[in-house]
Amino acid sequence: MKNHFVLMVVFSVLTSLVIAFIAKNGRRERTRYFFILLGAFVLLSVVAGWLMYPFPF
Amino acid sequence: METQSLQDPAPESPAALPSVGGAKTLAACVGGALVPGMGHALLGKWDRAAVFFCSIGLMAAAGIGLDGRLWSPDFDGIVATLKFAAEAGAGLFYWIPWLQGAGIGDPTSYTYDYANVFLYVAGLLNMLVIVDVFDIARGRKP
Numbered sequence: 524m525k526n527h528f529v530l531m532v533v534f535s536v537l538t539s540l541v542i543a544f545i546a547k548n549g550r551r552e553r554t555r556y557f558f559i560l561l562g563a564f565v566l567l568s569v570v571a572g573w574l575m576y577p578f579p580f
Numbered sequence: 581m582e583t584q585s586l587q588d589p590a591p592e593s594p595a596a597l598p599s600v601g602g603a604k605t606l607a608a609c610v611g612g613a614l615v616p617g618m619g620h621a622l623l624g625k626w627d628r629a630a631v632f633f634c635s636i637g638l639m640a641a642a643g644i645g646l647d648g649r650l651w652s653p654d655f656d657g658i659v660a661t662l663k664f665a666a667e668a669g670a671g672l673f674y675w676i677p678w679l680q681g682a683g684i685g686d687p688t689s690y691t692y693d694y695a696n697v698f699l700y701v702a703g704l705l706n707m708l709v710i711v712d713v714f715d716i717a718r719g720r721k722p
Contacts, residue, residue, distance in 0.1 A: 525690050525691060527694065530646075530691065531694075533642070534639075534694070534697065534698060534701070535616045537636075537638060537639050538635075538639075538701060538705065540631060540635050541631065541636065541705045541707075541708075541709070542708075544627075544628050544631050544632070545708055545709065545712045548721075548722055550625050553607045563647060
């Protein structure tokens with residue numbers, strides 16, 4: 524497993540799961556919060572990656 | 581014609597939530613610090629216990645398996661100390677592999693940076709989990 528995107532998604536899933544269970548109660552709220560966090564993790568990571576693309580280091 | 585009350589329902593009082601004694605609170609927090617999820621299991625929150633144990637355990641295992649480094653408690657500089665503190669938050673998921681000599685870390689590995697982030701975040705998330713255990717035990721959240 525040496526694909527950075529896959530590793531980032533695995534990291535995002537596990538972290539979002541723990542935070543959703545800490546922050547929310549009830550299956551519906553947790554599920555909704557989990558997907559919001561997961562989407563934010565993945566989307567913002569890709570955006571940050573593109574913003575850093577021109578940097579020379 | 582019926583009229584509805586405009587008043588909001590009374591907010592749930594924290595006092596209405598069950599709390600446990602000081603000894604059980606301490607046991608739950610120490611148990612959660614040793615094994616992620618154990619504190620919730622001691623308080624009967626089995627679903628959270630299973631999720632925390634599996635997620636944090638998987639992150640720690642992935643970190644070690646991907647050539648991450650387990651920082652030793654040698655307190656050699658502030659950065660190394662903070663890295664050790666973050667990783668040691670995972671409890672036995674840190675100490676067992678460290679005592680077995682695993683987690684040497686390979687900076688030339690393609691996944692070294694990712695692996696270290698997995699290890700740091702596993703420990704830091706478990707610190708949040710311990711705070712959650714304390715809040716549940718004191719009756720501050722369900």
